[in-house]
Amino acid sequence: MEYIIDACSGKSIDVSEGQKITIIDIEGGQVVDFFAECKGNPDEFLSTGVTIDCNESLRLSVGNHIYSNLYHPMFEVIYDEVKEHDLLHPCCRPEMYDFFYHNGMGHSNCLDNINHSLDEKRPIIHRVNIFMYTKINMDGSISVERPLSKAGDKIILKAEMDMRLGIAACSVSESNCNSGKCSSIKILVED
DSSP: OEEEEOTTOEEEEEEOTTOEEEEEESSBSOOEEEEEEETTEEEEEBOHHHHHHHHTSSSOOTTOEEEBTTSOEEEEEEEESSOOOBSSSOOOOHHHHHHHHSOOTTOOOHHHHHHHHHTOOOSSOOOEEETOEEEEOTTSOEEEEOOOOBTTOEEEEEESSOEEEEEEEOOOOSSGGGTTSOOOEEEEEEO
């Protein structure tokens, strides 16, 4: 199955154990907020903190797993053309836009887009920011840089359980996060 997620929007996609999920940056420089919950048990969900803990790394590499809050592997990274994804930043949300840009009211955001796609009201969502480039400096400071992904670049994940995905094409156009503009993304789900 092929899915297009329009700029500044989200979509829910069901996947089964063993399926491959290919996330494609159509135009280049676009971040993908990628969340998942266990099918039939929304209390088990993707956790970036557990993922960092289990992989002992702030970065994802081929062969790494993305873990749930219960320390179960949810995905294996099996292919990656970009090799730079963010595990630190939360979903953009109205409060973030207010804090940084003073424009949160009515601003499209990934927290709402993922919640709406899953018909949920999670107060916080632990997601992987696919293609987002967060530079980690030696002094511990961080900065968001332009994504390294070019048009057509992709990452492929293998599902380790049956899940519901909540995926958003990130809505931040005010910074380097999405190269200063927002664009669509493509998702392929294959056996």
